Amino acid sequence: MAIAADATRFQFQRDRILRAAAACFNQKGYSGTSLKDVARQLGLTDAALYYYVKNKEELVYQCYLRAAELGRRAMERARESGGNGFEQAFLYIRNHVEIMVGDAGPVAIMSEVPSLKPAHRNEILSVSRRHSLGFEQVLSNGIRDGSIADCDVRMTGNAIMGAINWIPKWFHGDPAVAMQVLETFPDVLTRGLRKVSG
Amino acid sequence: MAIAADATRFQFQRDRILRAAAACFNQKGYSGTSLKDVARQLGLTDAALYYYVKNKEELVYQCYLRAAELGRRAMERARESGGNGFEQAFLYIRNHVEIMVGDAGPVAIMSEVPSLKPAHRNEILSVSRRHSLGFEQVLSNGIRDGSIADCDVRMTGNAIMGAINWIPKWFHGDPAVAMQVLETFPDVLTRGLRKVSG
DNA sequence: GCATTATTTTAATCTTGATTAGAATTTTTG
DNA sequence: CAAAAATTCTAATCAAGATTAAAATAATGC
Numbered sequence: 001m002a003i004a005a006d007a008t009r010f011q012f013q014r015d016r017i018l019r020a021a022a023a024c025f026n027q028k029g030y031s032g033t034s035l036k037d038v039a040r041q042l043g044l045t046d047a048a049l050y051y052y053v054k055n056k057e058e059l060v061y062q063c064y065l066r067a068a069e070l071g072r073r074a075m076e077r078a079r080e081s082g083g084n085g086f087e088q089a090f091l092y093i094r095n096h097v098e099i100m101v102g103d104a105g106p107v108a109i110m111s112e113v114p115s116l117k118p119a120h121r122n123e124i125l126s127v128s129r130r131h132s133l134g135f136e137q138v139l140s141n142g143i144r145d146g147s148i149a150d151c152d153v154r155m156t157g158n159a160i161m162g163a164i165n166w167i168p169k170w171f172h173g174d175p176a177v178a179m180q181v182l183e184t185f186p187d188v189l190t191r192g193l194r195k196v197s198g
Numbered sequence: 199m200a201i202a203a204d205a206t207r208f209q210f211q212r213d214r215i216l217r218a219a220a221a222c223f224n225q226k227g228y229s230g231t232s233l234k235d236v237a238r239q240l241g242l243t244d245a246a247l248y249y250y251v252k253n254k255e256e257l258v259y260q261c262y263l264r265a266a267e268l269g270r271r272a273m274e275r276a277r278e279s280g281g282n283g284f285e286q287a288f289l290y291i292r293n294h295v296e297i298m299v300g301d302a303g304p305v306a307i308m309s310e311v312p313s314l315k316p317a318h319r320n321e322i323l324s325v326s327r328r329h330s331l332g333f334e335q336v337l338s339n340g341i342r343d344g345s346i347a348d349c350d351v352r353m354t355g356n357a358i359m360g361a362i363n364w365i366p367k368w369f370h371g372d373p374a375v376a377m378q379v380l381e382t383f384p385d386v387l388t389r390g391l392r393k394v395s396g
Numbered sequence: 397g398c399a400t401t402a403t404t405t406t407a408a409t410c411t412t413g414a415t416t417a418g419a420a421t422t423t424t425t426g
Numbered sequence: 427c428a429a430a431a432a433t434t435c436t437a438a439t440c441a442a443g444a445t446t447a448a449a450a451t452a453a454t455g456c
Contacts, residue, residue, distance in 0.1 A: 162363070
């Protein structure tokens with residue numbers, strides 16, 4: 001029974017585990033979720049998880065890496081779209097929000113990055129930084145090409161990405177709300193960027 | 199040596215502890231900070247903390263309660279100002295941001311609310327809910343009084359408060375940045391609210 | 397069907413850091 | 427200054443949950 005074209009059962013299970021873990025971390029908090037909690041959700045025993053991850057630290061790391069990668073990809077797709085700065089910013093937000101409330105499943109809030117071991121922490125921070133810088137560039141481009149009003153790109157980026165990153169705090173999977181978020185967030189978050197006059 | 203007009207040494211120390219704990223939690227993550235870490239920062243021993251808080255859970259709870267109260271107060275002051283909806287929203291944001299980057303000291307990011315014990319969790323959630331509802335009312339008032347453009351107040355509130363709540367993730371005390379945040383955030387976050395025409 | 401490999405379980409053990417008891421010290425009060 | 431109260435420390439203990447080893451089960455290739 002093939003799971004997917006090329007994904008092995010191993011990779012498939014690992015991914016399920018990451019999603020279950022992300023869900024637990026977001027819902028029960030990091031210190032509130034034991035490996036047993038994660039395992040139970042999958043009908044497994046805690047020890048079985050060690051077949052897929054080295055330890056809890058790596059489980060968290062993988063969750064965060066997944067979250068960071070999803071964000072990065074959202075940005076990448078937006079920048080490849082070829083629109084002007086405003087359009088790219090809008091598209092990025094739309095893409096990322098889609099991921100946060102969509103079928104990609106729960107995306108872990110990165111609360112415990114500081115307690116990762118240095119190598120892991122640095123990798124996450126590196127991806128995150130690339131992500132933020134990418135967005136700031138999009139904003140700068142928009143200012144240059146006249147599609148975005150002049151603003152402090154660093155702060156504007158922080159504000160917008162904060163709003164997105166916070167979503168899992170209050171969004172708990174209700175599809176009706178998901179739709180609402182998708183419809184309003186990109187607009188709400190970009191309304192302030194629009195250049196009023198030429 | 200009186201510490202302040204009426205605050206006892208006990209209350210004073212307790213407050214120092216809460217701030218040190220908040221700083222640790224934000225910087226090192228929750229699971230990354232031991233009571234010894236918090237204590238060391240104050241030149242104390244971990245056991246000494248138990249004179250001020252029942253246990254670690256209560257320490258976290260108190261940090262969160264402080265954070266929630268500071269937010270609530272920011273909202274309260276804004277609503278007492280008597281301005282129109284837009285002005286109140288702006289003022290709230292300004293007040294809250296001021297707290298996040300100002301002398302009130304580090305405000306704990308509420309990552310571990312779910313792992314608090316039920317009574318504590320419920321109290322934090324209750325204050326938070328009151329806070330969000332308050333903001334949504336301000337937005338609604340603004341729409342009604344014509345100072346704010348029509349929008350989904352729930353989502354707009356979530357977006358703006360997410361941006362604010364995320365600040366401690368990237369702000370680490372640099373006074374120059376604090377000034378920047380103060381100058382740009384209220385504007386960035388409200389620019390989208392303005393009603394364009396009458 | 398048999399041998400091999402992959403996956404999961406059971407049943408410990410191990411570690412870390414929270415917690416406590418009681419002693420020591422400092423501060424306050426009269 | 428002496429007694430009482432407040433605060434902190436030293437030195438264990440404790441608990442929870444992470445981790446491991448080895449056995450059991452399931453899947454796969456031949």
